[in-house]
Amino acid sequence: MQTCFINSPLGITKLVGDKNGVSIISILEEGEVSTTISNELKEAVTQLQDYFEGNRTNFTFKLNPKGTDFQQRVWQELLNITFGKTMSYLELSKKLGDVKAIRAVASANGKNPLWIVIPCHRVIGKDGSLTGYAGGLWRKKWLLEHENPTSQQSLF
Missing domain, CATH: 1.10.10.10 (Winged helix-like DNA-binding domain superfamily/Winged helix DNA-binding domain)
Incomplete structure (x- = not known):
């Protein structure tokens, strides 16, 4: 699993995922922003940034949430x-x-x-x-x- 942290208007956003898709996107009160982003998470990061900039209304990257x-x-x-x-x-x-x-x-x-x-x-x-x-x-x-x-x- 790959992890990265990006800045958002609501705090530091944590993304976790692998080749099967993104499993976790959560918000943190504080933290360090990642200086590099793995290939597995690049599209998710781009789409989230587009969303926060007001340029995206849906997400198309692969999701892989864990739950019942x-x-x-x-x-x-x-x-x-x-x-x-x-x-x-x-x-x-x-x-x-x-x-x-x-x-x-x-x-x-x-x-x-x-x-x-x-x-x-x-x-x-x-x-x-x-x-x-x-x-x-x-x-x-x-x-x-x-x-x-x-x-x-x-x-x-």
Whole structure:
């Protein structure tokens, strides 16, 4: 497995992966930025930088997250949430076929190992509130605003 650290507007981003794909993307409060990036991680780094610069709305590099079958199902459904849109935990549970699984869905969402790329930040409370985010609610808010900026109305 290869590891690198890049700078992002939200902190140091850690990427871990190999020829089978990227397994982990996480955020750190502090750390050293890598001076070299392995071939296995170059495309992921480029695409994340494009995302933060506002030039990318989806990711195409190979993913290889580790998790249970249920977690994999939840993460796969998260990939279907359109850029700039949100979905409630209840809606996500319905899409997975079991409204009563809302707590399990929320738990799987919280264990997402691929920050931003599997867009767990797009899942909100049914009342529209920003609930739970492993990276901190301020980061969730930043990501949602980054993906759906409010444009100033023209006064004239």
